[in-house]
Amino acid sequence: MQSPTALAALYRSHGRKVTPQRQLLFQLMHENDQHPTAEALFAEASAQMPGISLRTVYQTLNELAEMGELQFIDIGGGPTRFDPNLDDHHHVVCSDCGHIRDVQVSGAAALHPSGAEDFVINEVGVVFQGVCSSCEKSRAKAGKSPLNKTFTHVYQN
């Protein structure tokens, strides 16, 4: 998503006010590549602004999504994650720890489905599921067997 300054201007141009709460969240989200949950952001925000409301965090995230400044990612039924990366990208998810990493996927745009000729396709999302290096290490140490095959999709609103 855009810089906090640009977002402030964007907000004003939409007739929205630039409050300290929003400015803080702009900062926290800007170039955040951790795909945080609303709760995680709330925790970070609370550290800097005690008293900020979780409700405000949700509200601001929804506004940013509405204005196209971030996307939602839902993995495995857990809480929604937020992704401020506006570049064309996809995701890898660690099936052990749930960590999400942004990745490039060459050829993704060229994919097309067979069996949906009656759909007008707008977007493609690719999600890889795997095990990250740190989980792989602890897995080896614990002598665990490889994971069951699992299939992971991701989506955004």
Added chain:
Amino acid sequence: MQSPTALAALYRSHGRKVTPQRQLLFQLMHENDQHPTAEALFAEASAQMPGISLRTVYQTLNELAEMGELQFIDIGGGPTRFDPNLDDHHHVVCSDCGHIRDVQVSGAAALHPSGAEDFVINEVGVVFQGVCSSCEKSRAKAGKSPLNKTFTHVYQN
């Protein structure tokens, strides 16, 4: 997923009992390509077996997923959908009505991510987001503008 008969055998081989509730759910899921929610299945099951518990539906779906007989699909934060299709396939989602269609995607298996060299990749999921023909019609009739760009991933456990 497998036939109700095969699932019964599978259950017994796992030391699990084959109850009437489970048999009914086996039938309802078998070759079901509607990606139903737990509630939807519960409604169908209730029609044939009044008194069956929603809790049992959830439990059985979780068991089937554990045994690899179906996968979970989460779209846009709504309730989890269940997919008994065990073939290698992907999904198209209508961003208007939420309908999910199974599709084949040639080349999906050849995709690989740049920026996740430290991950051991196990699975790839592709989700297309678009508008289905019936929604496209009503959209044209209502003179609606094209949808905002949205990005949709899908995942499974």
Added chain:
DNA sequence: GATCTAATTTGCAATTTGTGCTAACAAGAA
């Protein structure tokens, strides 16, 4: 077929994640 035991089903409480509502408050225009 009767008996027995462990798995299962139910129903309800509890949890998790997120939204609706509204009174108090504050941004930014005039």
Added chain:
DNA sequence: TTCTTGTTAGCACAAATTGCAAATTAGATC
């Protein structure tokens, strides 16, 4: 400084799912 309108906080509420325990039953054993 004043005023208007959007915003915040906080709590109640909703939706989806799981935890728990008492009552029930599948299926093994005799």
